[in-house]
Amino acid sequence: MIPKFASATAVFATLVTALLAGPASAESVRVLIAEKAEQSWGLEMPPSGHFEITLQDSAPGDAEMISDFWMDRSTGQFLANAVEASGDVRRLAGLALLNLPVPVPTQQILPGAILSGDDFQMVDLPYGQVGAYAVTQLDHLEGMQVRRVLARGRPVMSQSITEPVIISRGDPVSIEYSKGAMSLTAPGKAISDAHADQSVRVVNLVSNKIVEGIAKPDGKVEIQK
Numbered sequence: 001m002i003p004k005f006a007s008a009t010a011v012f013a014t015l016v017t018a019l020l021a022g023p024a025s026a027e028s029v030r031v032l033i034a035e036k037a038e039q040s041w042g043l044e045m046p047p048s049g050h051f052e053i054t055l056q057d058s059a060p061g062d063a064e065m066i067s068d069f070w071m072d073r074s075t076g077q078f079l080a081n082a083v084e085a086s087g088d089v090r091r092l093a094g095l096a097l098l099n100l101p102v103p104v105p106t107q108q109i110l111p112g113a114i115l116s117g118d119d120f121q122m123v124d125l126p127y128g129q130v131g132a133y134a135v136t137q138l139d140h141l142e143g144m145q146v147r148r149v150l151a152r153g154r155p156v157m158s159q160s161i162t163e164p165v166i167i168s169r170g171d172p173v174s175i176e177y178s179k180g181a182m183s184l185t186a187p188g189k190a191i192s193d194a195h196a197d198q199s200v201r202v203v204n205l206v207s208n209k210i211v212e213g214i215a216k217p218d219g220k221v222e223i224q225k
Contacts, residue, residue, distance in 0.1 A: 027062060027063065028061065028062060029055070029061065029062065029063045029082055029092070030053040030055075032063055032065065032066045032082070033051075033053050033066060033069070033078065033080055033092070033094075033096060034050070034051040034053055034096065035066075036066050036069040036071075036078075036080065037051045037053075037069075037071055037078065037096040037098070038051065040069070040071050040073065041073070041098075046098075046100055046127065046136075048100060048101055048136070049098050049099065049100050049127060050098075050099055050124075051096045051097065051098055051099070052096075052097045052099055052124075053094065053095070053096055053097075054094050054095045054097070055092060055093075055094040056092075056093040056094045057092075057093070062084075062085070063082040063083060063084055063085075063090075064083045064084065064085055065082075065083045066080050066081065066082055066083070067081045067082075067083050067089065068080065068081040069081075071096055075095075076095045076096045076097045076098065077093075077094075077095060078092075078093065078094060078095070078096050079091065079092070079093050080092045080093075097126060098126070098127040098128075099124040099125065099126060099127065100124070100125055100126075100127050100130050100136060101122045101123070101124055101136075102122070102123060102124075102125050102130055102134060102136050102155050103120040103121070103122055103135070103136075103137075103138045103141060103155075103156070104120060104121060104122075104123055104152075104153050104154060104155055104156070105119055105120060105150045105151065105152050105153070105154070105156070106119060106120065106121050106152065107119075107152050108149065108150065108151060108152050109146050109149070109150040110146065110149060111146050111147055111148060111149060112145065112146060113145070113146045114143065114144070114145055114146075114164055115141050115142060115143065115144050115145070115146065115161070116142055116143075117138055117141075117142050119141075120138060120141065122138070123153075125155070130155060131155065131157065133157045133158045133159060134155035134156065134157060134158075135155070135156045135157070135158055135161070136155075141156060141161065143164065144161040144162065144163065144164070145161065145162050145163065145164040145165060145195075146160065146161060147159070147160055147161060147162050148160040162195065163195035163196065163198070164195055164196075165193050165194065165195055166194065166195055166196055166215055166216075166217060166219060167190050167193065167194045167200055167215045167219060167221070168190065168193050169190055169191060169192055169193055170189065170190060170191075171189070171190045171219070172187065172188070172189055172190075173187075173188045173189065173190050173202055173219060173220065173221045174186075174187065174188070174219070174220045174221070175187070175188040175202060175204055175211065175213065175220075175221050175223060176220055176221065176222050176223065177222075177223040178222075186204050186205070186206045186207075187205045187206065188202040188203055188204050188205055188211075188221060189202060189203045189205060190202050190221075191203060191210065194215035195215065196215060196216065196217045197214060197215065197216075198214070198215050199212055199213070199214060199215075200212070200213060200214070200215045200221060202221050211223060
């Protein structure tokens with residue numbers, strides 16, 4: 001549905017109010033439209049998102065303000081009334097495409113690899129093409145371990161990475177139990193994988209019983225019961 005914009009009288013009143021409020025400086029039409037687009041998203045606007053503005057027809061380079069604005073968020077199509085320095089109002093139409101900077105691998109990365117910042121480059125992608133589970137911050141990827149093949153130039157899904165595994169199934173481990181002044185250790189063998197501070201199941205090679213403990217960064221398993 002085409003929106004109904006304010007009457008010429010209302011636009012004139014808006015302009016007069018702005019002028020009385022103080023000296024105004026003309027700004028780029030695209031900057032003003034991008035600001036209106038951000039306002040239309042409100043709290044849902046991604047913190048690192050930014051709009052790429054494409055105008056349907058030729059438009060003035062600068063304007064005093066955008067007096068009216070309507071945008072279809074699903075398509076990015078917008079209509080706007082731009083008030084020029086002369087007071088003339090010009091109807092503008094175009095696309096406001098919301099882009100999001102996303103880290104993508106510079107080459108295919110295989111499972112088991114530990115990720116670093118050098119493995120990625122930041123690219124702008126249309127917000128609608130960035131999946132809900134895509135990792136959008138580089139620091140959330142650094143130091144993580146790959147679970148599934150990461151394709152070159154594609155966003156990384158959160159399900160495709162994990163904390164680095166420090167104990168793998170079949171690894172020999174040292175089982176430790178402490179209570180007060182008492183401290184016991186026993187050799188063991190892991191029967192599941194685990195990252196730091198994750199629960200892991202191991203076989204106590206002395207008692208031949210399966211116990212559950214917490215994997216520690218040094219490869220030891222701490223029994224807390």
